[in-house]
Amino acid sequence: MEKWKGRVALVTGASSGIGAAICEDLVKHGMKVVGAARRIEKMQELGEKLKNEKGTFLPVQCDVTKDEDIYNLFDKIKETFGGVDVCVNNAGTLGYVLDLLKGTPEEWRQISNVNVIALCLCSKLTVNSLKERGLDDGHIINISSICGHQILVGSSRFYTGTKFAVRALSEGLRQELQAANSGIKISVVSPGLVKTEIVNQITENPEYAKQVFELNTSLKSEDIAQSVLDIIVAPRGSLKLDSK
Template structure:
């Protein structure tokens, strides 16, 4: 990770869960981490804790990634204060506990806006900032899901979410192909974890968070730090090695 020392990483959904774990670990590896989320208070609390530790630095930015004007404004702030993005980690995602036949257009649109459109826009703007500064060794990392590779029969409440993640699987290959066509050495990688012990599962069940907690208590799952360590592993590969996608789950996870 030495070559990333002092360089800028954007982590979306950084206020909790996997995004928080990634942010903390990259700061320990001496990176400048721009963490964005809607909850600025949580981001500031993380910043306060990280200031007491050795390593890089953490810069909170409040941003609702479903609002495109806020994404553009965030990238302008990054350019003004930090020069631009060297690593973009698209971590933010959401799901609604509705089956395909019971879901609403409003739920589908919000899921697409965050899981797909925001990911695409953050990736596009990150690559633009890299090119503007002549950065040709940048890295785009997309947090996909095992749900982007298979469906669990009977888990109706995850079907639309899995649909958005299947899009991320296709987008990963699309970005790799387009960058290769431009003879760019910017790398694109995806991580596809199974169940992870994080707030995502609790929020998934909305009005019944106890149901999400029960899932975490009764189902083998990865720690959020496990996924963060994989991000570092992907980033520290030599320039000629591009890890395309990692499918990872707890050893005891059944499906």
């Protein structure tokens, strides 16, 4: 991790769950971490918790469904730290309707904007940031899902489609960078069920989420954060595309 101390990491969806856990781990290992999410107060609380750690944490309010918010986010990072070295595309949404036949175009666009479009734009701007500074050792890590590998019974169908897209887009970007002889790395983490707030998106019944986690083995946010840390510190060329 010595190489990354003092370097800049952007983590989207940083206000809770996996994103907050990733931010915490990277700050504790000496990185300058920028957390991006809509709930600024949650990130400010995290910042207070991390203020005496080796690295630093800068919370930035950002709605990743809005292009201008993402562009402003990268402008602020450039102004404050120079640019982004590591981008963790963690922001994601399940949507409120599981079935395609009950979904609406508005809902599908919302899910796609978060899970696909924002991920692509943040990745592109990270690559641009690295190139502008003459750096060739950055890393983009996309947080996908086991739903990006198989269509699970009872899963959100459109969400599943976006996670399949994340795998395809990650491989496509890897091929583009390879063709350009770039040293920027692309990795994908595909967790199974993780105990986070995201399940609450599909129900107004708090008991439902509780039952989901009681009836199924689930991971903790800290487990995914550890996987991301392992990926970042792994030697060049030592990882396959997908880390499940």
